[in-house]
Amino acid sequence: VAALTAAACGGGDDPTTVPLSSGGMATTAVPSPVEEGPPTGPVTLITHDSFWVSEGTLEAFTAETGIEVVLQTAGDTGQMVSAAILTTGDPLGDVMFGVDNTFLQRALDAGLFETYESPALAGVPTSLQLDPTNRVTPIDFGDVCLNYWIDRFDVDDPAPSTLADLADPAYADQLVVQNPETSSPGLAFLLATIAEYGDGWEDYWAALRDNGVVVTAGWEDAYWGEFVSGGGSRPIVVSYASSPPAEVIYADPPVDTPPTGVVTDTCFRQVEFAGILAGTDHRAAAELLVDFLLSPTFQEDIPLNMFMFPALASAALPQAFVDFVRLADDPYMLEPAEIEANRNAWTERWTEIVLR
Structure with a gap:
């Protein structure tokens, strides 16, 4: 039951035609200065309470970079975003994962994230890239x-x-x-x-x-x-x-x-994003973590743990997803x-x- 619980379209608008509004109060935070020398940690990843990965996945990031990842869960998506807004500019973590397109504008209007364009973003379909200024990076969808x-x-x-x-x-x-x-x-x-x-x-x-x-x-x-x-x-x-x-x-x-x-x-269609929190003291480490979230190691771990689909188009899917999933061609x-x-x-x- 717990595993299936994690598994948590007439066509609608074409996803490629759903731009993010630049109106309202949306702000782009000034990037935190990158610390001198090699990136240091630990780096704190704030997530919703449905975040789950295989044992060893985040440790692979540490083995690659020498940077430890500290997980901090913050309730459901709405609770996570609301709590982060209270500390905008002086965050309790460095990267947030799990803000989706139903709460994205609230997070951007509050200036929660700093702009960062990961080199791996080129492998993500443009239909998932809902913020043209790259304050957030698509990680998965469902x-x-x-x-x-x-x-x-x-x-x-x-x-x-x-x-x-x-x-x-x-x-x-x-x-x-x-x-x-x-x-x-x-x-x-x-x-x-x-x-x-x-x-x-x-x-x-x-x-x-x-x-x-x-x-x-x-x-x-x-x-x-x-x-x-x-x-x-x-x-x-x-x-x-x-x-x-x-x-x-x-x-x-x-x-x-x-x-x-x-x-x-x-x-x-729900799209989940990660973003570097404005005011982080570990900007370089945060960039590396966002890159890792789009790496094959992390992306291919998503389906059988969070029952979402990897944003990276080249990521391999488990055979059960290949055999039994029917995604909408034109989702709402x-x-x-x-x-x-x-x-x-x-x-x-x-x-x-x-x-x-």
């Missing part, structure tokens, strides 16, 4: 999508293929989602519906409410509680594109194919500035429509 239990559907009663299908009475009382105010996949799914329906998203959610959608506080309650995989009755759940391979990898008893499928025309995305400007209003309105 798609939040509808998952469905394959055996509950057949030719006569097919699985849904679009967001619109979920409002059809044929799928009444089949869907479980997460609350976007308390859940990252829940927020991503709400954003997918806003990207699809624009101002009509409220009517769409009213239709889902009337069609019997169930809402849980978080992913575990949905996937392992209400969804069929955990013994529940609901055959459709908001989860990840990486959930089917996780179902195979951690199946007990073993299975040859996943029991779940992904509706790729419902996916919202919204500009980080639009998300930041509207997130609270959107989630409050969602609560009024769906829960009250």
Whole structure:
């Protein structure tokens, strides 16, 4: 269960057309001076509480550079960003990993990061490079999508293929989602519906409410509680594109194919970034750590630990990901500035429509 928990798109806008707003209060911190002589450490990496790597991965960085990495976890992504803002310019760490495109604009507006263009960035698709000034570096990405239990559907009663299908009475009382105010996949799914329906998203959610959608506080309650995989009755759940391979990898008893499928025309793409924190006392070491996060050693360790996809295009994927992952060709995305400007209003309105 814990391993599968880590596994935590109709098409939307082309990701390559989602620039980061340069408006608002966004600032670019003056880079910290690089210390004289060879880089020194330790270097402190601040992460969210879903960060996980194999034993020996960070030690490989130390073996290569002589610099020790100190991990400091800071809650979920929103909590991590909010805490870092309180010490902007005098950070408690040197590099932050895990700020995603739903909180990116908040971090940039606060001036959390210094500009740094890693040499390895050339190997990352431009669709993931959402900050043209390189205050943050893409490290991984994932798609939040509808998952469905394959055996509950057949030719006569097919699985849904679009967001619109979920409002059809044929799928009444089949869907479980997460609350976007308390859940990252829940927020991503709400954003997918806003990207699809624009101002009509409220009517769409009213239709889902009337069609019997169930809402849980978080992913575990949905996937392992209400969804069929955990013994529940609901055959459709908001989860990840990486959930089917996780179902195979951690199946007990073993299975040859996943029991779940992904509706790729419902996916919202999350991108996670790393950035050098403004005011770091270890600028040179921080640069080396960002470079390492984009190295094959780290990138190829991501899928089976965090169930995200490496940002480095040349990184090899585990065979289960090759065999059982279907990523969206045209996932939903919204500009980080639009998300930041509207997130609270959107989630409050969602609560009024769906829960009250």
